[in-house]
Amino acid sequence: MELHILEIIKAIILGVVEGFTEFLPISSTGHLILVNQFLSFDKYFTVLFDIVIQLGAILAVLVYFIKKLWPFTKDQVKNKATLNIWYKTIVGVLPTILFGALFASFIKDKLFNPWVVAISLLVGGLVIIFIENKNKTAQIVSIEDLSYKMAFFIGLIQCLSMIPGVSRSASTIIGGMVLGTSRVVATEFSFFLAIPTMFAASVYSLLKYNGILDINQFFILIVGFVVSFGVALIIVKFLIGFVQKHDFKIFGYYRIILGIIVLLYFLMK
Numbered sequence: 001m002e003l004h005i006l007e008i009i010k011a012i013i014l015g016v017v018e019g020f021t022e023f024l025p026i027s028s029t030g031h032l033i034l035v036n037q038f039l040s041f042d043k044y045f046t047v048l049f050d051i052v053i054q055l056g057a058i059l060a061v062l063v064y065f066i067k068k069l070w071p072f073t074k075d076q077v078k079n080k081a082t083l084n085i086w087y088k089t090i091v092g093v094l095p096t097i098l099f100g101a102l103f104a105s106f107i108k109d110k111l112f113n114p115w116v117v118a119i120s121l122l123v124g125g126l127v128i129i130f131i132e133n134k135n136k137t138a139q140i141v142s143i144e145d146l147s148y149k150m151a152f153f154i155g156l157i158q159c160l161s162m163i164p165g166v167s168r169s170a171s172t173i174i175g176g177m178v179l180g181t182s183r184v185v186a187t188e189f190s191f192f193l194a195i196p197t198m199f200a201a202s203v204y205s206l207l208k209y210n211g212i213l214d215i216n217q218f219f220i221l222i223v224g225f226v227v228s229f230g231v232a233l234i235i236v237k238f239l240i241g242f243v244q245k246h247d248f249k250i251f252g253y254y255r256i257i258l259g260i261i262v263l264l265y266f267l268m269k
Contacts, residue, residue: 019231120165
């Protein structure tokens with residue numbers, strides 16, 4: 001079967017969308033659902049493709065933070081600090097694993113549609129702006145100061161991101177700030193939480209996938225994976241620098257505008 005150039009273009013566009021939106025507080029799942037209304041592969045391959053490009057984004061986080069997350073060095077003090085980060089991350093991801101096991105299928109069947117995405121974008125944008133306006137002086141200014149209890153509660157708030165359009169990064173970052181962390185700590189911990197959260201969700205979806213790949217589909221997956229990885233790596237670096245000098249209001253306004261546009265589009269359709 002001949003590989004069509006349009007399929008490669010789709011893979012590139014969707015890879016860019018995933019890499020660009022995964023770690024910004026604007027919802028990658030929501031954006032993929034919206035883009036898939038206009039650009040998508042067949043039903044079953046689309047599911048697999050979305051999983052693979054998500055794995056590309058995860059790899060970008062691991063590559064960027066490899067020195068901070070690699071616990072096997074000659075520096076025992078650093079190794080202990082690194083393992084401490086991993087322990088807190090594992091504690092933080094437990095609520096999502098539990099809620100995901102209980103409600104993932106229901107949410108995917110009932111809530112994965114443009115209407116839910118639009119409303120979630122709109123409401124989430126309002127929440128971000130409200131929280132930023134009320135933001136007080138942070139009590140926790142380093143990952144080392146983050147307690148296991150705090151990590152668990154941030155993970156509990158992350159469960160809201162199971163609703164498409166809410167955004168995993170938005171829920172964890174804003175949740176962390178509400179609980180007293182600095183914007184930088186909340187953002188960094190959000191990156192760390194993404195690794196086991198997204199990996200577990202991807203493996204779960206892969207195990208449920210029953211399709212058979214041909215050589216062309218395999219190539220398309222590689223293209224999407226590489227593009228997603230490259231774009232996500234740029235965004236991770238950008239966001240780390242951005243949060244040191246700016247708040248998240250701009251993302252709140254973006255969510256509100258996009259949510260309104262999507263609602264109007266489907267109301268007029």
